[in-house]
Amino acid sequence: MLKSREDLQNLRALYKARLDRQKVKILICAGTACVANGSLKLYDTFMKLIKEKGINCVVDLEHEPEGDPIGVKKSGCHGFCEMGPLVRIEPKGYLYVKVKPEDCEEILEASVVGDTCVERLTYHKGNESHKHQESIPFYKLQKRVVLEHCGQIDATSIGEYIAKDGYTALEKALFDMTPEEVLREVEISNLRGRGGGGFPTARKWSQVKRQKAKDKYIVCNGDEGDPGAFMDRSVMESDPHKMLEGMILAAYVCGAKQGYIYVRAEYPLAVKRLGIAIEQARELGILGDHILGTDLCFDIKISRGAGAFVCGEGSALTASIAGKRGMPRVKPPRTVEHGLYNSPTVLNNVETYANVPAIVLNGGQWFRSIGPENSPGTKAFALTGNIVNTGLIEVAMGTTLREIIYDIGGGMREGAEFKAVQIGGPSGGCLTKEHLDLPLDFDNLKKVGAMIGSGGLVVMDEHTCMVEVARFFMSFTQNESCGKCVPCREGTKRMLEILERIVAGNGQPGDVELLEELAETISATALCGLGKSAALPVLSTIKYFRDEYEAHINDKVCPTKNCQKLRKIYIDPALCKGCSKCARNCPAGAITGQIKSPFVIDSAKCVKCGACVSACAFHAVKED
């Protein structure tokens, strides 16, 4: 139990010394993606081999090591999920990609016992091979503040976090600064909410701070529901203490005693790691009564979501924590006044809290020096879709889309052409070629009808049908609409029906205009953010790809040949041998003919499933 500043400093010195004594560290990525790719097996293999070979080694920091130990650790997400499982050897900084259990022995012999790099396991691009993580273009162009520890430390060890100067910001705040001074630094930094809205964090905190209520709450929104986004999951899994430190600092500023972290049930690993982190912090006296011997009393509970996207909305989230149906309510009063249990509540997203320790430690001016004036700092993005390097990235705000997609992301898959990127999930919009050089920040995106959202970047190539993408998002929002307000409940349903009939080839003239009218009405009248932004993906695809909508409606053609119902399948009589295989495979009985003479498809009966296309051995069944 730490009872004073000296206690913490002594402990930090101890942990630092222990960490320094580890001459070689093997960091195995244990993020969700790498675990699914078998990284835990690598951990077991390394442990087994080390034991067999009698190499002196420590598994964690708890045991006092002797001699020249080797640390084998499960680290948080390195971000380069595409290339997983990833293994990093410190301090040489070798990064091995797509490692298999049979590679472990070679790695041990070469890089741990010896001093050489296993070339064949390094990242290759073209003719170049990259031994070190830092030289890989994917990493080189990133600026990591929130994710600085991801992949570098053991996520389940508070000791490593402390050794890496963790909780130094808390120490500085508690012993050298008043709550007002901490708030002032956050204000100077101009940190804006990373959950999507971009509301200034300091303003939110000061609104809660100035209220006289007895109970105040600090709530962290870890309900990262946007499909295609996983930044918050990675922070919670890889560096949970950073976020806890941010929340404790918020409690110090606002005078709150209780905090909640609301996490999606779909993130079991994050729930587990946060639970471990909270327990460790309590044991050391960093959470609980009289934190580090001061008057600050603050504790944190985890509240697991139960699968409702709308719970990412402030008032729905607080209702859900209180054990009610997660439905938004009319605002004002806002969450800062009537939040959780009707008390003043600070509600910020995971990434926002994770930014705070560095701001308090380095000062608001330092933070402001990164990125543009009105949206300073960095932003983490989940880069996914038809792109070469999928994964988790963090770049300075104001980085252009071109840099992200081509330099960090490595360009499009299979040499396809870039078409659009969907930013901000179901509440965002799409950006096209004309936006490739647009610096990404809150205000610039708003201007072009998109939003940063939580930071999902889904890259789409020329083979993607934008009408189908719009339908996909609408079906997601429709499914997740809580049903409380009519515009969202009924409006999204009507919009979905129209989109469904367009992709089915039954679009009618005037459908696009009707979609626009509905979108406008829903945006103007829906109760919460989910409803207000529900139509954005449709509006932005209409704006940039109106011709695709028109091709579906007027010509009954899907230009990218994605929409099944609009497929035109026919049999080339010159190639057909009359074997009848297609007819036997047809589920609708739409193909008829005489054996040994060309068969024909009755397009009225055809359900366009394509079973005949894959069944034909002579490539006689063709698609227009």
Add this chain to the structure above:
Amino acid sequence: MESVCDVIQLDKILEKYQYDPGSIIAILQDTQEVYHYLPRCVFPYYSSKLGISEAQIFSIATFYENFSLEPKGKYVIKVCDGTACHVRKSMAILEQLRSELGLSPSKKTTDDLLFTVETVSCLGACGLAPTLTVNDKVMGMMSPDKVKELLTGLKEGTIDA
């Protein structure tokens, strides 16, 4: 139906949350972990013990997607249909699973209670798209062909989940 509920088990869950009606979501989550669904009998029981109406508990159980009022299979397969998986053709995987198991959007569980097939919005494992989970274990880079292997593996016990 009533006989499904083990009162001792339910009491244990209630005690863990100190009979707090505000923890009803967590209580139902723990209950579902035991039964893999919410048996009908838990509603009147929790209602009497927590002092909130059955309708209120039912309203929560039906609002949140993770709760199920019907028994689920031994293996619950959730196909991710998040954006990243969707653009990498996750629907073909879902179709393949359904046709292999004779399921449909309205029939989610096989009659032998071995498999349940559902969709999930996003697992946050987009780097591995398309993905699915079998009882919360993430399997990435799926394809319709791998689905067949997966089902056989699960049936024969060569793949554990």
